Amino acid sequence: MSTTPRPTAIPGPVLVIGCGLVGTSVALALTRAGATVHLRDVLPQNARTAEMLGAGTLATPATVALAVVAVPPDYVAEVVADTLDEWPDAVVTDVASVKHPPLQALSDAGTPGLERYVGSHPMAGSERSGPTAASETLFEGRAWAVTPHATASPEAVELVRELGRTTGATLVEMPTDEHDFAVARVSHLPQVMSVLTAARLHGGPADHLALAGQGLRDVTRIAASDPGLWRQILHANRLPLVELLRDVRDDLDELLDGIERTHVIEEVLDRGVSGTRLIPGKHGEEAAPQLAVVFVQVPDRPGELGRLFRDTGESGVNIEDLRIDHDLGRPVGIAEIAVRPERAEDLTSALTERGWTTYV
Amino acid sequence: MSTTPRPTAIPGPVLVIGCGLVGTSVALALTRAGATVHLRDVLPQNARTAEMLGAGTLATPATVALAVVAVPPDYVAEVVADTLDEWPDAVVTDVASVKHPPLQALSDAGTPGLERYVGSHPMAGSERSGPTAASETLFEGRAWAVTPHATASPEAVELVRELGRTTGATLVEMPTDEHDFAVARVSHLPQVMSVLTAARLHGGPADHLALAGQGLRDVTRIAASDPGLWRQILHANRLPLVELLRDVRDDLDELLDGIERTHVIEEVLDRGVSGTRLIPGKHGEEAAPQLAVVFVQVPDRPGELGRLFRDTGESGVNIEDLRIDHDLGRPVGIAEIAVRPERAEDLTSALTERGWTTYV
Known part of the structure; x- marks a missing residue:
């Protein structure tokens, strides 16, 4: 099902430092795109696991075109500085969630080679962690922030952009403090x-949570x-x-x-409602589209969801979003199928014909 | 697909006052269970819509065994008092989200017939509203709080319990203030x-929301x-x-x-983690079961979800929960299928065999 990746334009070996969820996923995506990837982790078991997953090699590289620092936030500045020092020809990036403090630390310390460092931040993760949670497709279609600084070389910025593009991510560029x-x-x-x-x-009391x-x-x-x-x-x-x-x-x-004055409560609530409208929807649309939701009863037995979605598929109506709601002791689940409003009736008719109980 | 309801034991006509989402859904569930339901709403159009949906009749009842007040919270006490007065043989309940203030107001006013009033609160709703959003199955398996007070008659309490049971809900009983x-x-x-x-x-800035x-x-x-x-x-x-x-x-x-001291931050975070473990899971289990999540790439085309769930259904593995994740510009969606941990490998193998890209 995976889209065929185009070959990466990164012109040499990549060193991934830190083989957790994000580091290993970056390595897998680069390997898939034809890059030579070298792996390193302070926990040797993590690096070995990443290698076994096909993310790259544990061999020490002869040269490094790009080093990707994927270590916990507290260690980013230190590892970036060491890496700039160890590989004087490499561009260095990191993938941590916070971008300004490590840059500031590196700059304050007068780190040599800082023009070769450009931070970045893929907006993807998981409640799970470690190399076994990694995936070559983790970044596909996700935002990938690239955060250049004033002294970064244009070539370094372009190479980090190419890293994001190689993983299938969508680039978003902004300064570190704005990020x-x-x-x-x-x-x-x-x-x-x-x-x-x-x-x-x-x-x-526990029964309140019922x-x-x-x-x-x-x-x-x-x-x-x-x-x-x-x-x-x-x-x-x-x-x-x-x-x-x-x-x-x-x-x-x-x-x-x-709280005694209902107009104050409503003002606060209104700000929340309008805030939710600012969140971009699917496909990078300006805001979430208005969708109709078709509710369908689904008995809690194996195969029923399969039957529902086969029937939904045969209706020809595209599913924009879907949620399964189940609560304590409920003998049936409720599937909430979001579709374009003009298709809701088509879906409801198709499902009702096939014996499903639906409501809109 | 609906489970066949047992006939209700409510011994006479029911009057539903307020034909919004909750009132109409109660009326539909009662009608399905064989009750005679009369409908009333200050907005005649709402009552007519509910009648057209099969929720009951607009005819004025000769007698009322149970009146269900399903009006906005601000009007509950007033409408309950009027209803106790209008139907001196009826038990009266309401379905509003807050239970103590209306009881207090009725009690403070020395409302005659208060022993015939017992509040209740079905824990079901929707982001949508109005009679057209109603469903006879809205309450199936949901919690339905019944909140007796000291002067309520046992017969009134039992009749309100029977209302909850008739809709398929799970009864939870507690005093109004605890509720x-x-x-x-x-x-x-x-x-x-x-x-x-x-x-x-x-x-x-808007681009931050990207x-x-x-x-x-x-x-x-x-x-x-x-x-x-x-x-x-x-x-x-x-x-x-x-x-x-x-x-x-x-x-x-x-x-x-x-915030300068990381151990304080971690203490706050730890309280959140342990709080989430207190939330009961599916089927009224003590806490949410540990589930494995299988991630599957789904191209954004009609029918692909149908194909996925047909294939999932044929694997014989029961789906515990499901979420579709899609983000800006992503050419594929990710379906996150939660299953019992011991079934994750079965599902992954079955889907991989059928050409899907999965990761766990």
Whole structure:
């Protein structure tokens, strides 16, 4: 099913330092595109696993055109500096979630060869981690931020762009500080809010949680992510994050102060509704398209979802999005199939004809 | 596909007052179970639509065994009092999201017949509203809270239980004040946190949102819900909600004060992780089971999802949960199929044999 990748234009061997989920996925995508990839990890087992998965070789390279530093945020600046020193002809990038602090540290330290360093950040990950969670397709169609700095050489910037393109990602270019403000808003703040919501589940009687529904599950899903990694990310990006958290506290105080006055509550709610409309939808559209949702009852037995989607497929109506909702003790699940509004009736008719119970 | 409902034991006609999503769904479920249902709405068009959908009749009942008040939160106490007065032999319930304030108001006013009133609250809804969004199966397997008060007659409590059972819901019984604390925690707080996160999407350059991923979408999904309804809910339940919001503000202050110290950040994150483990999973299990996720690439063409699920169905492996992930410009979608860990390899083999690209 995979699209055939075009050969990479990276003109020499690539060294991937750090064979976790992201590093190994980068290595797999590069190998697939014809690059010679060398692997290194402070944990030899990680590098060996990545090699066994076909991500590259453990052999020491003779030369390195591009080094990709895929280590935890706390170690990025140090490993980038060492790598610039060890491979004086290589362009060096990293793939960490925060971009300005490591650049600042490298710059403050007067790191030689800094013109050969250009940070980047693929917007892909998983609640899972380690090389076995890696995939050559992890970055396909995802945003890949490239964050040049004033003294970066144009050739280095172009090579890091080529890295992103080789993995199938969509390039987004912005300065490091802008990048950090952006991810504080779209990634780090939601992480904190999800965590604060989940943390409040402590302290109530257990049977209160019997009333939990899908909304709670959605809001708290990412709160289950690795606290060790997130500690580093939030700490590294604390300056923009603190600004946003203070704004949230202001909104919260406004709500607490105004909770007796329903117009204040509604103003806060309205800002939330309009905020959700700013999130880009599928295919990079300006905002999420209005979709119709067809609800279908699905008995909780093997094969029923298969039958439903075969029938859906035969209707010829494209599925824009899909969610399975199930709750405690429910004998049937509900599939929520999102389609273009003008196709909802076609889908409903097709499914009803085939014996499904649907509602729109 | 619907399970055959057992006949309801409600011993007479039911009057449903308010033909929105929840009222009409209750009426449909009761009609399906053999009850005689009468419909009423201050908006005649809503009642007529509900009647056309088969939810009941617009004729005025001669007697009423049970009246179900399904009006917006702000009007519950008033309509319950009027209904107790109008039908002196009827048991009266309501289905609003907040249970203590209307009971308090009725009690403070010395409402005659209060022993015939027992509040309830089905934990089901939709981002959509109105009678056309209704379904006779909306409550199947959902929690349905029944909230008796000290002066309620046992017969009234039992009749409201029978209402919940008739719709296929799972009964959860607790006093009104406990109910309100529970929903503040599992429903109203997540709503506010989702709204506050979405509200922070304003104020940044639009291209920052190009970096948005699935986490942001999940956290902010419910922030798009009807602000007019949520204003009433949050205002009605402000007392327990304010307690939780103050706790959140304390956590937020702890994080802001301690953001320079990574162990403070990690403590906050750990509380979130352990909070997510308290949420009950499918089938009313104590907590969400550990599932394995199989990732499958799905080209963005009609019928591909149908083919995938037909192939999945033929593998004989039951799907526990499913999510479709798509991001800007991505030529393929990723289906995340959650299965019992011991079945992950069976599914992966079956799909790979049939030409799908999968990773675990």
